Amino acid sequence: MAIEPLTSDRSLNEECGIFGVWNVENAAQLTFYGLHALQHRGQEGAGIVSNDHGHLWQERGLGLLSTVFADPEKLQRLHGTAALGHVRYATAGASGVENIQPLMVNFSDMQLALAHNGNLTNAKTLRKQLEAEGAIFQSSSDTEILLHLIRRSPKPTFVEQLKDALNQVRGGFAFLLMTPDAIYAALDPHGYRPFVIGQLPNGSYVATSETAALNAVSAKFIRDVQPGELITLNDEGLKIDHYTNDTTLNIDAMEYVYFARPDSDIYGVNVHEARQRMGERLAQEAPAEADIVIAVPNSSLSAAMGYAKASGLPYEMGLVKNQYIARTFIEPTQSRRERAVRMKLSPIRAVLQGKRVVLVDDSIVRGTTSKYIIQILREAGAKEVHVRIGSPAFKYPTFYGIDMQTSRELLAANRSLAEMRELIGADSLAFLSVDGLKQAINVPNTGKGSGLTAAYFDGHYPSPIYDYEPELADQIAAGTVTFDPEVKPAKGEQ
Numbered sequence: 001m002a003i004e005p006l007t008s009d010r011s012l013n014e015e016c017g018i019f020g021v022w023n024v025e026n027a028a029q030l031t032f033y034g035l036h037a038l039q040h041r042g043q044e045g046a047g048i049v050s051n052d053h054g055h056l057w058q059e060r061g062l063g064l065l066s067t068v069f070a071d072p073e074k075l076q077r078l079h080g081t082a083a084l085g086h087v088r089y090a091t092a093g094a095s096g097v098e099n100i101q102p103l104m105v106n107f108s109d110m111q112l113a114l115a116h117n118g119n120l121t122n123a124k125t126l127r128k129q130l131e132a133e134g135a136i137f138q139s140s141s142d143t144e145i146l147l148h149l150i151r152r153s154p155k156p157t158f159v160e161q162l163k164d165a166l167n168q169v170r171g172g173f174a175f176l177l178m179t180p181d182a183i184y185a186a187l188d189p190h191g192y193r194p195f196v197i198g199q200l201p202n203g204s205y206v207a208t209s210e211t212a213a214l215n216a217v218s219a220k221f222i223r224d225v226q227p228g229e230l231i232t233l234n235d236e237g238l239k240i241d242h243y244t245n246d247t248t249l250n251i252d253a254m255e256y257v258y259f260a261r262p263d264s265d266i267y268g269v270n271v272h273e274a275r276q277r278m279g280e281r282l283a284q285e286a287p288a289e290a291d292i293v294i295a296v297p298n299s300s301l302s303a304a305m306g307y308a309k310a311s312g313l314p315y316e317m318g319l320v321k322n323q324y325i326a327r328t329f330i331e332p333t334q335s336r337r338e339r340a341v342r343m344k345l346s347p348i349r350a351v352l353q354g355k356r357v358v359l360v361d362d363s364i365v366r367g368t369t370s371k372y373i374i375q376i377l378r379e380a381g382a383k384e385v386h387v388r389i390g391s392p393a394f395k396y397p398t399f400y401g402i403d404m405q406t407s408r409e410l411l412a413a414n415r416s417l418a419e420m421r422e423l424i425g426a427d428s429l430a431f432l433s434v435d436g437l438k439q440a441i442n443v444p445n446t447g448k449g450s451g452l453t454a455a456y457f458d459g460h461y462p463s464p465i466y467d468y469e470p471e472l473a474d475q476i477a478a479g480t481v482t483f484d485p486e487v488k489p490a491k492g493e494q
Helices: 027-036 072-076 123-132 144-152 158-166 211-216 253-259 271-285 301-311 334-344 368-379 417-424 434-441 466-478
Strands: 017-022 045-052 055-062 082-088 103-106 111-120 171-178 183-187 196-199 205-208 220-224 229-234 237-242 250-252 292-295 319-321 345-347 356-361 384-389 428-431 451-453
Touching: 017 027, 017 111, 017 171, 017 183, 017 229, 027 045, 027 072, 027 082, 027 211, 055 111, 082 111, 082 171, 103 144, 111 123, 111 144, 123 144, 123 466, 144 158, 158 183, 158 229, 196 211, 205 211, 205 229, 211 220, 250 253, 253 271, 253 434, 271 301, 271 384, 271 434, 292 301, 301 356, 319 368, 334 345, 334 368, 345 368, 356 368, 368 384, 368 417, 417 428
Parallel strands: 250 451, 292 356, 356 384, 384 428
Antiparallel strands: 017 082, 017 205, 045 055, 045 082, 103 111, 111 171, 171 183, 183 229, 196 205, 196 220, 229 237, 319 345
């Protein structure tokens, strides 16, 4: 397998964030606030669709939520008591405005709006089939496939058509779909993506990606959406149904490691506390002779606190993050990439001078950023830099919603631990074990599935990956990648 040079600053990119609310005044404004709490999940584009007495109105654009809705009139034009919103990072499809969600379509008999968090692993196959049957696509997003499947279903009612469509798509997905009469929330049969239901003080219901968004709109957490569920929010309240009963729970471990906000709870596990336990376990598994512990802000702060607590070393602020620099900063030359890291992170010399430092980070993907950070610490006077990673080594690509879909992009898939340590310039390097990660997160065992998927670390995928299997052909042949039996649609719902 070819090893890509250490010249790219590409890192893990965020999931998308979705938010929907039914039966509340100024629904679009409330959706804006909810999406603001989810901005960390996507910064490429944002959109909101409102429902005004059965008529849907849409506003969307490229950039941050504050940029898209910088003109107050955009929100004011979104009248109605229901709304659907989305912040996007492109896991499938180009970054054009045509792919910004929610996608909205006008059929002869109804309007539909659809927002999606995740990635469909059989999207290429389905799109090819649909186009062969005459379907015309307006975007390159895999999300649009569901709209075509719904419309082509022979089932007699809309809900049955939606169930039929959901049983044809595979992969990781949390869907929010709005019609003139209701909002529908559906989660994939493995529960890869976080998805929650909350209730506003007036009794209205909210469906969104993280509990942090519920807190932002003063909504009370009601429940997690379960794998295979189809939930309806309408004037009658909340209705819980299933499009399949053949399910397992395999929430994406990277939600706890990196993607979700620390103030969010996923299946009853607080993200901040889970990260602290990861750090504590890491300190037990990989102690270091050092003077202080510091974090790479912001996603590693909790793990560094845990490492310091378990190791007995003082926790210090060795790096300060410039909050006004975008999370992803990709430049075309090495000097510009290094300058980008220096713009984002500044060392505190008084803390680092002459110290043996434990640097805690959440993950290493390509290694470029780690290399630059270590250089910065040494220039600031750090005597030694011992890197400790609060997750296992990222050896396998992921296909359920994170944009990292080839092993060539992953440093740990192509280098030994010693080679990685030398490449980034650390005095020592260690990762959390897979067992340590699972025990630290400790998702409640439902009896169906492990509760967690750590496929990127151990090569054990909870379901086939269909169109992406050629990417793992060598590992599949070598037996280092395995798949659980596919979750099948429930009888009578195919």
